[in-house]
Amino acid sequence: MSAATVAPRLHGIRQRRLTVLSALLGALAVAVVLSVTIGSKSVPLADAWHALTSPTGTENDIVIRSLRVPRTVLGVLSGVALGVAGALMQGHTRNPLADPGLLGVTQGAAFAMVSSIILLGVDSLLAYIWFGLAGALVASVAVFALGMVGGRGGPTPVTLALAGTAVSALLAALTSAVVLLDEQAMDVFRFWQAGSISGRSADVVWQVLPFILVGLVLAMINAPGLNALSLGEDVARGLGQNIPMTRTVGVAAVTLLSGAAVAACGSLAFVGLIVPHLVRPLSGTDHRWLLPYSGLVGAALLLFADVIGRVVAPPGELEVGVVLALIGAPFFVALVRRRKPVRL
Amino acid sequence: MRLQAAGVKLGYGDRLIVDGLDLGVETGTVTTIIGPNGCGKSTLLRALGRLLKPRGGEVLLDGKRIDKIPTREVAKVLGMLPQAPTAPEGLTVADLVARGRHPHQTWYRQWSSDDEGAVAAALDMTGLSDLAERPLDELSGGQRQRAWISMALAQGTDLLLLDEPTTFLDLAHQVEVLELVRHLHQEGGRTVVMVLHDLNLAARYADRLVAMRGGKVIASGTPHEVLTEDLLREVFELDAKVIADPVAGTPLVVPIGPLTARP
Numbered sequence: 185m186s187a188a189t190v191a192p193r194l195h196g197i198r199q200r201r202l203t204v205l206s207a208l209l210g211a212l213a214v215a216v217v218l219s220v221t222i223g224s225k226s227v228p229l230a231d232a233w234h235a236l237t238s239p240t241g242t243e244n245d246i247v248i249r250s251l252r253v254p255r256t257v258l259g260v261l262s263g264v265a266l267g268v269a270g271a272l273m274q275g276h277t278r279n280p281l282a283d284p285g286l287l288g289v290t291q292g293a294a295f296a297m298v299s300s301i302i303l304l305g306v307d308s309l310l311a312y313i314w315f316g317l318a319g320a321l322v323a324s325v326a327v328f329a330l331g332m333v334g335g336r337g338g339p340t341p342v343t344l345a346l347a348g349t350a351v352s353a354l355l356a357a358l359t360s361a362v363v364l365l366d367e368q369a370m371d372v373f374r375f376w377q378a379g380s381i382s383g384r385s386a387d388v389v390w391q392v393l394p395f396i397l398v399g400l401v402l403a404m405i406n407a408p409g410l411n412a413l414s415l416g417e418d419v420a421r422g423l424g425q426n427i428p429m430t431r432t433v434g435v436a437a438v439t440l441l442s443g444a445a446v447a448a449c450g451s452l453a454f455v456g457l458i459v460p461h462l463v464r465p466l467s468g469t470d471h472r473w474l475l476p477y478s479g480l481v482g483a484a485l486l487l488f489a490d491v492i493g494r495v496v497a498p499p500g501e502l503e504v505g506v507v508l509a510l511i512g513a514p515f516f517v518a519l520v521r522r523r524k525p526v527r528l
Numbered sequence: 529m530r531l532q533a534a535g536v537k538l539g540y541g542d543r544l545i546v547d548g549l550d551l552g553v554e555t556g557t558v559t560t561i562i563g564p565n566g567c568g569k570s571t572l573l574r575a576l577g578r579l580l581k582p583r584g585g586e587v588l589l590d591g592k593r594i595d596k597i598p599t600r601e602v603a604k605v606l607g608m609l610p611q612a613p614t615a616p617e618g619l620t621v622a623d624l625v626a627r628g629r630h631p632h633q634t635w636y637r638q639w640s641s642d643d644e645g646a647v648a649a650a651l652d653m654t655g656l657s658d659l660a661e662r663p664l665d666e667l668s669g670g671q672r673q674r675a676w677i678s679m680a681l682a683q684g685t686d687l688l689l690l691d692e693p694t695t696f697l698d699l700a701h702q703v704e705v706l707e708l709v710r711h712l713h714q715e716g717g718r719t720v721v722m723v724l725h726d727l728n729l730a731a732r733y734a735d736r737l738v739a740m741r742g743g744k745v746i747a748s749g750t751p752h753e754v755l756t757e758d759l760l761r762e763v764f765e766l767d768a769k770v771i772a773d774p775v776a777g778t779p780l781v782v783p784i785g786p787l788t789a790r791p
Binding site: 197198278408411412414415416418419421422423424425426464468469470 | 574577578579598599600601602603604607608609610613614615616617618619620622623624627628630631633639661683
């Protein structure tokens with residue numbers, strides 16, 4: 185085959201990727217519709233449309249506008265954030281079992297939240313979330329700094345993983361100590377730890393939105409560099425990539441994305457771990473496609489899990505974090521058993 | 529001379545491997561660095577490709593210190609393939625080769641018709657067009673190495689540094705890869721510097737040989753000038769006969785045995 189006939193074929197690969205992208209957008213749209221209409225009170229699609237376009241204060245209007253929409257939007261944002269953060273994390277560490285929690289964000293957020301309750305008497309969800317966000321950021325900066333000390337010329341995947349494990353273990357121990365001292369902190373911690381997107385007002389959405397948007401921009405800027413890095417550091421440098429800069433941008437993106445999601449929704453562990461594995465067969469190894477696909481699949485998965493949680497145990501609800509773990513764990517075991525974990 | 533090392537001192541950690549070495553790469557030639565294990569040949573190549581910063585002395589690219597040129601600008605004129613590179617599983621040949629376009633892309637302009645043309649041409653030149661959509665891990669060792677070289681070609685550089693491009697390949701695949709290198713040099717006028725272990729293949733496919741030992745250049749010149757029985761004794765501690773290669777006429781090393789019997 186000559187050069188002239190390869191070009192259209194390369195073009196065809198791009199076309200296929202765009203098709204998959206629209207299919208994933210479609211799946212997310214379905215998830216959004218289900219999430220808005222299904223729940224302890226089911227709302228017909230027409231009523232939901234009515235509530236969104238011309239609300240007149242009916243009961244359904246109130247349910248949709250004050251409960252379902254914020255919940256759905258938060259689910260989409262967190263799902264996107266966790267999916268993208270997971271893909272970034274696995275890419276940077278070249279470890280298929282890495283998840284965003286590796287940077288200590290989850291434990292950092294938990295510790296800051298419970299501390300704020302017993303030390304400062306904080307008692308509103310909005311305020312917890314600020315502390316959770318701050319805790320997540322501080323913990324991952326600490327992990328990054330420790331990882332830097334170990335590696336020459338910037339942190340390496342290994343030093344990051346070691347530092348993250350150490351910092352997480354320390355913070356988890358401190359969190360346990362704090363919640364044992366204070367019953368209110370214990371309650372908040374229990375619900376936060378289960379992971380949920382219900383009961384959050386639109387304020388919470390606005391609170392985390394800027395962090396997630398900045399995180400997504402950094403993630404997309406990071407994608408080409410991550411592609412180069414996935415060929416090994418020497419090849420990446422040969423291709424003119426500045427490696428410490430690439431790592432720093434990547435870690436900043438993961439921190440913002442997963443920190444915001446975790447602070448708002450608690451630990452939704454499986455999303456960041458599983459989603460990139462679901463997506464790779466569709467996207468291949470190109471992070472410019474892997475990251476957006478992971479965001480869409482993360483959001484759709486989170487919403488589907490949330491909807492399932494609303495209907496499996498009437499009249500109550502199962503927290504989305506629990507549903508994700510229940511679906512995710514066996515699924516992940518099957519994935520690992522069927523195909524050996526992908527080498528990155 | 530576009531690429532040269534002047535008095536470079538190179539090492540890792542506390543260990544100094546190369547202490548004050550001068551080397552000029554003649555433009556438009558295939559230069560092959562040979563020498564025993566641990567003589568510093570890969571270290572030197574890494575320094576020429578700015579993957580290793582010299583402790584002293586300097587590496588010059590087009591007369592400028594290579595570490596003072598933005599790394600992305602270097603990547604537009606100098607391609608470097610490290611020893612035994614690894615790719616993520618499932619990466620297709622086309623995707624790998626496309627990544628060679630990295631230095632020419634910015635985050636807002638990811639793909640152009642230049643890129644597409646360069647990738648198609650690189651695939652064609654390495655004879656991989658038909659395998660473009662195959663995952664790298666399904667290819668033979670020789671095809672895989674050709675795919676990596678194809679990536680370096682898509683980078684569109686006149687200078688190519690290859691660190692042991694034939695490692696882990698059987699003889700037929702070694703020849704396949706080296707024929708490709710020769711083709712690139714003859715058709716494209718590229719300057720190639722590579723590290724090779726096989727002396728006979730080095731002699732056949734190089735215009736110039738550089739023989740190193742203990743971090744120093746012991747001899748450099750044409751294969752006929754460098755590959756002598758005396759040099760093999762000095763550099764490799766090898767007792768050998770050098771005869772004319774019956775196929776190419778280049779020096780052919782026939783080992784007799786090590787100079788000093790090793791335990």
